[in-house]
Amino acid sequence: MDQTASWIATAATIIAACFTASNLGSRITGIGFIIFTVGSIAWFTTGLLTGQPALVWTNAVMTLLNLFGVYRWLGRQAKLEEGASKAAEASAAAPGDDLFPASSLTASRLLGRGGEVLGSTVDAMLSCNGGKLRYLVVAQGGLAGVGETFRRVDWHYAGVQDGSVKTDMSAEEFDRLPELQKDKWPGA
Structure with missing residues (x-):
């Protein structure tokens, strides 16, 4: 079980790092943080199963930080981008100059x-x-x-x-x- 958890953690961490490092927008970055969360939970599990308290505590904190990243990129940033997009669309129908973000x-x-x-x-x-x-x-x-x-x-x-x-x-x-x-x- 600990080997399975560590391989899931390894794969999730690598994939998530690729998603977030690519900087392809808020949705992709947010998905990266979801995958990071899966990885940190798997690392937490590995730490529990192998008796490594430092790994457990590090990834307990990392899970909270990753959840904040999910909120930041799929919640807050996605809403801001949606607001900018709607303002640009509305400006096309309004008198005056069109707007863009x-x-x-x-x-x-x-x-x-x-x-x-x-x-x-x-x-x-x-x-x-x-x-x-x-x-x-x-x-x-x-x-x-x-x-x-x-x-x-x-x-x-x-x-x-x-x-x-x-x-x-x-x-x-x-x-x-x-x-x-x-x-x-x-x-x-």
Whole structure:
């Protein structure tokens, strides 16, 4: 029984770490915390069956922290994302400018002129006076954050349409934009 519990704990911990480290949104992260909870309960059980009080106490606390993670990502964060989405939808039917959640600028694909994916937006820079959006930082290529190229896309060349971040640039025009260093972005 203790071997079964330890293998369940091992598998759950590895799978949960993959889910949460991938940063694919609140729902995936929340599912990762559910799997982490299964793992911490299995580690707790392993500790009980093998007489390891440190493992028992560590995973009693980890279970509580993992349950907080489930609440945080599947409860609170999911509700915030739902509220932002509903506000964006409602603004489309209301007079004035359409709205979009600023958080979408840190996890959207940038679509080019022909609808092709040019990269993934990782952040945006806004003016402190008036909040005007100045530029996006877009990651291109790489695998799991290794080997990415970063480029600045001035906001007047981009926009949000139909829930997606789009630009009128072609892939060739995007590739000609100067590269940014991860730790050195323009201040103007």
